[in-house]
Amino acid sequence: MAKLALLIGVSEYGADITSLLAAIKDVEAMQRVLLNPEMGGFAETDVTALKNPDRQEVEDAIYRLFANRQKEDLLLFYFSGHGIKDENGKLYLSNCNTRKENGRLVKPSALAASVLNENMNESKSERQVVILDCCFSGAIARDMIPRDDSTVNLQEELGGKGRAILTSSTSTQFAFEQEGLELSVYTRYLVEGIEKGAADKDGDGRISVDELHEYASIKVKQEAPAMTPKIYPVEEGHKIYLAKAPKGDPKLIYRKLVQELAKEGSGEIHELDRITLEVKQESLQLTLEDTTSIEAEVLKPYQEYKRKLQKYEEAFYKAIESDSNLSEKTRTKLKRLQELLVLRDEDIKPIEDRIRKREDLTTLGDKDKDTVKREDIINFLQYIVASVIGVIGVGIGVGITVFYLDRTGDESKVPPIVDSCAKETYSLNDRISLGEEILLKQDTNPDKEAGVKAFLEGNCQLVVDKLNSYRKANSTDPEALIYLNNAKARQKGDRLKIAVSVPIGTNPNVAKEILRGVAQAQDEVNSSGGINGKALEVAIANDDNDPSEAVQLATRFGKDANILAVVGHNSSNASLSAAPVYQKDGLVMISPTSYAQNLDSVGNYIFRTAPSVKSIADSVSNYAIKIAGKTNFLICVDYQGIDNRSFNNEFVKAIKSAGGQINSTECDISARDFNPSVVISQAVSSGANALVLGLYIDKIKQGLAVAQSNQGQLTVFGSPTLFTNETLKEGRGINGLIISAPWYPAAFPNNIFLQKAQKLWGATVNWRTATAYDATLAIIAGLQRTNRRDELQKVLHSPSFSVDGATGKIQFLPSGDRINNDIFLVKVQQIPGTDKYEFVLIKP
Numbered sequence: 001m002a003k004l005a006l007l008i009g010v011s012e013y014g015a016d017i018t019s020l021l022a023a024i025k026d027v028e029a030m031q032r033v034l035l036n037p038e039m040g041g042f043a044e045t046d047v048t049a050l051k052n053p054d055r056q057e058v059e060d061a062i063y064r065l066f067a068n069r070q071k072e073d074l075l076l077f078y079f080s081g082h083g084i085k086d087e088n089g090k091l092y093l094s095n096c097n098t099r100k101e102n103g104r105l106v107k108p109s110a111l112a113a114s115v116l117n118e119n120m121n122e123s124k125s126e127r128q129v130v131i132l133d134c135c136f137s138g139a140i141a142r143d144m145i146p147r148d149d150s151t152v153n154l155q156e157e158l159g160g161k162g163r164a165i166l167t168s169s170t171s172t173q174f175a176f177e178q179e180g181l182e183l184s185v186y187t188r189y190l191v192e193g194i195e196k197g198a199a200d201k202d203g204d205g206r207i208s209v210d211e212l213h214e215y216a217s218i219k220v221k222q223e224a225p226a227m228t229p230k231i232y233p234v235e236e237g238h239k240i241y242l243a244k245a246p247k248g249d250p251k252l253i254y255r256k257l258v259q260e261l262a263k264e265g266s267g268e269i270h271e272l273d274r275i276t277l278e279v280k281q282e283s284l285q286l287t288l289e290d291t292t293s294i295e296a297e298v299l300k301p302y303q304e305y306k307r308k309l310q311k312y313e314e315a316f317y318k319a320i321e322s323d324s325n326l327s328e329k330t331r332t333k334l335k336r337l338q339e340l341l342v343l344r345d346e347d348i349k350p351i352e353d354r355i356r357k358r359e360d361l362t363t364l365g366d367k368d369k370d371t372v373k374r375e376d377i378i379n380f381l382q383y384i385v386a387s388v389i390g391v392i393g394v395g396i397g398v399g400i401t402v403f404y405l406d407r408t409g410d411e412s413k414v415p416p417i418v419d420s421c422a423k424e425t426y427s428l429n430d431r432i433s434l435g436e437e438i439l440l441k442q443d444t445n446p447d448k449e450a451g452v453k454a455f456l457e458g459n460c461q462l463v464v465d466k467l468n469s470y471r472k473a474n475s476t477d478p479e480a481l482i483y484l485n486n487a488k489a490r491q492k493g494d495r496l497k498i499a500v501s502v503p504i505g506t507n508p509n510v511a512k513e514i515l516r517g518v519a520q521a522q523d524e525v526n527s528s529g530g531i532n533g534k535a536l537e538v539a540i541a542n543d544d545n546d547p548s549e550a551v552q553l554a555t556r557f558g559k560d561a562n563i564l565a566v567v568g569h570n571s572s573n574a575s576l577s578a579a580p581v582y583q584k585d586g587l588v589m590i591s592p593t594s595y596a597q598n599l600d601s602v603g604n605y606i607f608r609t610a611p612s613v614k615s616i617a618d619s620v621s622n623y624a625i626k627i628a629g630k631t632n633f634l635i636c637v638d639y640q641g642i643d644n645r646s647f648n649n650e651f652v653k654a655i656k657s658a659g660g661q662i663n664s665t666e667c668d669i670s671a672r673d674f675n676p677s678v679v680i681s682q683a684v685s686s687g688a689n690a691l692v693l694g695l696y697i698d699k700i701k702q703g704l705a706v707a708q709s710n711q712g713q714l715t716v717f718g719s720p721t722l723f724t725n726e727t728l729k730e731g732r733g734i735n736g737l738i739i740s741a742p743w744y745p746a747a748f749p750n751n752i753f754l755q756k757a758q759k760l761w762g763a764t765v766n767w768r769t770a771t772a773y774d775a776t777l778a779i780i781a782g783l784q785r786t787n788r789r790d791e792l793q794k795v796l797h798s799p800s801f802s803v804d805g806a807t808g809k810i811q812f813l814p815s816g817d818r819i820n821n822d823i824f825l826v827k828v829q830q831i832p833g834t835d836k837y838e839f840v841l842i843k844p
Contacts (some may be wrong), residue, residue, distance in 0.1 A: 003042050005034055006065040007049045008058060009368055010081030014099030014109060016772035017082060024051050024545060025134060026080035026187040033194040033243070041195065041245045052096040053178040058111050063830035074240065079186060083134030084110060093134070124161030127240050129209055132605035133168045133186045147734040148829035155504075155599040157218075164209040164240055165232040168220070180692040185224055189216035192297065197252045198259070200245035207243040209233070214494030221567035222267075222301035222720065224342035258298045267302025269295070270442055278729065287708060288730070292701035303505075308341040313351045313430060313553070320355060351488070380506040385494065398538075431542045431553060435483035436464065439504050439542050440512065443477045445470060451480070455487060463487035475762045482538050485522050497537040498779055499557050501550065501568030501578075504542035508725065510768065511571060514592060517772025517806075519568055520753075520760055522779060531783045543569055547577035558585030564789055565590065565779045567772060572596035579606045586789050588796065591777060592771035595720070598648060600815035605793045609807070611720070611742045611823055613647050617654035618738050619823035620717050623842070624659040630715055631688035633660055636676075636682040636706055637694040646695035649717060661689040665714035669695070669702050678707035684713050693718040700726055723766055728828065728837045735837065737828040743770035744824045745809045753806035774805035778812075 009027030012019045029050050034040030035573060049060055064136050066073055082094040084105050092110035094099075099109050120128055123616040168186035183191065199207045199215035210231060217229040246252060257280055261273045270278070316339055323330045338644040399787060431439075433694035435455035438444050451466035476481065489495040491676055500518045502511035517540060526535050541557075544551045551571050555592050557563045558581060566586040568574045575594040582589040591599065591608040595616060599608060616773030624630045637648045652662055665683040680691070691714040704727060707716050711733075718739045727734060745754055745764060753773060757765045781803040782795045796803055802811045811819040826839040 001074070002046065002070070003040075003074045003076075004046045004065060004069075005040075005042055005048070005076040005078065005600055006061050007028075007031055007034075007047065007051065007078045008061070008081070009049075009051050009079075010053070010096060012052050012096050013082065014097055015092060016100040017084075017094070018101070020081060020184075022082040022184045022187075022555065024180065025182045026184055027051060027078070027191060028189065029183055029191045030078055032192055035592070036195075037248070038244060042661050049557055051210070051781075054097050055095045055109065055111055057094050058093065058590070059115060061687075062111075062116055062119050066119040066125070066128075069123050069125040071124050073128050074127045074129070074242075075123065075125050076129045076242070078131045078133075078185060078429070079134040083132065085470050089112070115770055120163065126164045127221075127590075129240055129242065130168070131188075131190070133190075133618055135169070142505060162240075166209065166213050167229045167232075169229060169789070171437050174451065174617055178576050185220055186216060186226065186229055188701060192216075192219070194243045195244075197245035198254060198255050199243075199250060200252070201645055203245040203247065205245055206241045207241055207245050209240045209623075212242060219240040219301050220416060223304045225305065225347055226339075226342040226344050235403040246304075250473055251290055251294060253427055254280055254284055254286055255294045255298065258295055262298050262302060267306060267442065269299075284577040288701045288705040292705070307341055309347065309351065309436060310431065312337060312341055312343060312348055314353070316348070316352055316496055317355055317430070324469045325553055336669060342738075399741050405779045430697040431549065432539055432556065433483075433541075434537065434539050435486045438479070439507060439672065440477065440479045440707070442478065442508060443512075445474070448474070448477075448480055451483065455483060460487040462489050464491070474569040475760075476512075476516075478512055478519040479540060481519040481523060481760075482515065482540060482811060485519070485526050486537050489526065489537045492779065494532070495535040495537045496531055496783055497539065497560075497562045498776075499539040499541055499563050499566045499568075500776075501541040501543045501566060501570075501574075503570050503574075505544040507545065507570075509726070510593075511542075513766055513768040514567075515763060516757070516765055517592065517769040518776045520757060520769070521776035522771050523760065524756070525780050526632075531780060531787075534575070534787075536780065536783075539563065541568070541573050543567070543578075545571040547573050550574035554581035554585075554587075554589075558582065563587065564787060565792060567592060567775045567779070569594065570601065576602070579603070588779070588782075588789065588792050590775040592775040593768055595647075600813075604797065604816070607775075607778070607796060609771045609778065609805075609810065609818055609821075611821045613650040614654075615823055616719060617647070617739045619651040619676055619825065620738075621654035621658045621660065623738075623825055624690055624717055625660045628690075631660050632663050632688045632732050633690045634663040634665055634667055634680070634714065635692045635694065636669055636703070638669040638702070639671075643802075651694070653693055661691075667706075669706065674702075676706040680706070680710050688714055690714055691716045693722065695719060697720045700724060704734060707737060712736070720767060723826070723839065728839070731835065732830075734831060735830050738825050738842065739769045739826050739828070739839070741826055742821060742823060743767040744826055744839070744841050747824050748806070751806060770806035774807055774810050776808050777803055777805050781810075 003614045007027045009025075011023040013019060027049050031047055034042040034047055035044055048065070048685070050057060053061070062077070065077060069075060072536050079093055081096065084092045084094060085105060086092060086105055088666060091113040092107070092724070093113060097109050099106050115726065116130070117476075124567050161388075181690070193215040194207060197207075199212045199376060201211045203216065210233065213229065213231040217231075220227050220229050243786070245602050254277075258269075258277065259268055261277070265273065276786045277291070310592050316334060319326065319330050319334055326334075363399040366616075391828050435452060437456070438448065438452055444709070447466045447470035451470060452464045454462035454466060464484060464487050467480050467487070470480055471477070471484070484781075500515065502514045506522060512547055520535050522538050525531060532537065541553045543553055554566070557566055560674075566582065567590055569578055569591060572594040575591045576596055579589060579599065579602040583605045586605060588605050588607065591610060593610050594608060595610045595613050597613045599606060600612070624633070626788050633651075635648055635651055663683050663686060664687060665679060665688065667683070691706070691710060693703045693706060693716065693719070703718070703722065708730065710716060716737045718737055720739065720741050722737070722739050723741050727737070727739075744767065747752055753770065757769065779792075780794060782792045782801070785795045786792055796812055797814060802809050803808070808820070808822065813819055825842040827838045827842050830837050
């Protein structure tokens with residue numbers, strides 16, 4: 001029995017046909033997995049790869065693939081390129097000379113699919129597999145290149161005995177390649193299914209054609225739902241086995257569990273499931289690097305799909321605001337966006353229905369008076385009053401007497417509407433909430449759900465009741481406390497509004513740490529009478545630490561004149577991207593966690609309560625060299641993080657200034673071929689005795705994998721980013737790790753902030769909570785002097801401005817940095833008599 005494959009990729013074409021950059025890479029990827037003895041197991045001499053061949057080369061190669069074969073031979077034909085139809089709807093496969101004239105295919109320049117069919121039919125092989133990653137008409141997606149259009153019956157043209165035909169899309173859709181990615185969407189997941197063994201659904205150690213297609217199809221539809229890959233098996237064609245998969249492989253077992261949990265959570269990993277994964281990781285003895293890579297691969301299609309939905313929702317909301325009837329011109333624009341995002345009608349319908357439902361009340365005035373119901377008028381007037389109240393920033397209890405004109409012309413008095421506060425003005429399911437939706441979706445129960453529903457409906461007393469009940473059993477949830485105080489602020493009436501932006505979607509634990517600081521400051525000021533008698537209201541935003549999302553949120557905050565300042569963002573990538581927007585709109589931004597060196601150069605509206613990179617580098621370097629006696633430093637940095645590049649530069653300066661030297665071994669955690677064990681081995685052999693980790697917040701797992709690989713060879717020093725519970729869970733592998741931090745409980749034993757935090761949250765908080773508290777406290781103190789945006793930044797810059805915070809006195813330099821921001825060093829140590837670890841303050 002022979003196994004032979006013909007792989008064709010065409011990226012270059014003649015006149016009027018778009019190039020396809022991914023096609024050649026598709027062939028190379030397929031060739032790689034087929035030739036791997038642990039995967040496809042094809043012999044090198046039995047795999048033919050043609051890149052940008054001409055028509056005759058294609059036809060000759062097809063003939064050689066199928067001619068003179070035996071019944072049991074496995075024959076695989078793979079094509080990546082343009083599939084083009086003629087005027088009769090017949091399919092043609094393109095080559096490098098294929099061209100069009102006046103939009104019509106020049107037939108002699110392409111190969112009719114019937115040629116492929118004839119060769120297949122004449123072959124004695126009864127195990128034939130055809131994979132066509134080419135276009136069959138459909139929508140054009142943004143940043144994607146359409147592969148042409150056709151309306152063909154593949155079963156009629158290519159069907160046969162013992163045959164399976166796999167296509168990247170149906171006969172009414174386009175196949176796409178994604179700009180910026182090496183492989184086309186469909187091929188990418190075919191390769192992943194084989195390479196990772198993930199397509200072996202039944203775990204028998206073999207990957208059949210139908211298993212491979214099912215895996216790729218699910219992935220494609222998660223990322224680009226408008227594409228619908230199809231399989232056409234003929235007479236047992238689905239049972240053809242293409243590749244091997246490792247049986248009992250720990251990585252594959254872990255991947256399947258992640259896939260199952262991700263499917264259950266619609267692309268989200270619940271906190272309880274996170275514990276399950278941690279237990280599974282330990283039992284399978286997988287490294288953090290392994291599990292992080294697996295999870296990223298599994299969740300990526302879900303994340304991309306959700307990002308597309310959010311983009312469409314934002315656009316639709318803007319469209320209906322400016323054109324409530326959605327004119328033909330507006331609808332055309334929306335349709336174009338839908339196609340660019342590769343979304344189906346059923347994907348966008350719930351979004352449109354949800355937003356329309358909210359907007360429908362505004363059209364009540366256009367109804368026929370004879371058909372207007374009494375409750376419609378009441379609801380409409382409630383909406384109008386609530387909206388007016390929301391715009392002027394006053395949330396007061398309102399009693400309204402409404403006169404209803406019935407069909408006879410009589411005036412009927414309607415009972416007063418009793419409502420405790422104004423309804424919310426942000427749209428549902430966007431990235432911002434004052435209380436109308438749950439952003440921390442892993443923290444909820446029926447009371448919290450009822451509370452946010454009441455907030456949306458404008459019943460603030462019910463919000464207070466439900467969230468008070470919820471917090472009795474869930475005291476650590478900061479989102480609930482912020483919403484509770486927002487409802488009370490609306491009941492009170494006059495209020496001031498600020499916003500906080502955190503990475504809820506990508507790092508909910510860090511998001512909650514920051515939100516706790518904001519919530520505590522809000523709760524304290526509102527409980528003591530507010531800001532000059534006005535309660536503080538806080539809008540929560542989710543930026544996912546994504547620079548583009550941060551910019552969009554900053555733009556929305558800048559346009560909302562009621563927002564007077566913003567606490568955020570978490571990562572330097574997000575902060576640096578959003579800062580110019582805040583500067584342009586004259587809106588104060590105070591970052592509690594970004595320590596990029598160049599944040600202070602953006603403008604006079606940008607501040608931070610986090611330490612600068614320089615202060616971190618100086619403190620760590622002085623301790624490492626002058627006290628710990630380290631002299632030769634390996635610096636490992638995620639160069640994709642802006643603050644990490646600053647981190648590297650400042651540490652190089654600080655280490656050299658303190659008398660140390662930098663090891664020459666390159667250590668870029670974000671590099672594709674990064675191998676921590678190899679890097680550390682090279683560094684040790686060249687004299688390194690210390691390791692400094694600079695990490696982007698979303699790359700903590702990769703950094704901890706480096707620390708684990710170190711196995712005690714080098715003394716490890718880390719940035720404040722590593723100060724997380726996730727770090728402590730790594731146990732022995734990070735024992736002895738020394739981390740810098742701008743705040744630590746033992747350093748402030750009598751600080752009132754710590755006492756109140758423990759009482760409020762029922763648990764110890766960390767430095768992010770402290771610096772977020774200080775950022776909010778600084779804004780509150782500034783608002784006590786002025787509630788104008790342009791004046792607030794002047795107050796904060798004033799030499800006379802100061803307020804006592806969690807980390808000491810809060811004052812700002814002209815650059816926006818903190819004055820006298822102390823840095824503390826903590827060490828990871830095992831708790832005596834247990835298998836758990838804790839951070840312990842290193843005495844200065």
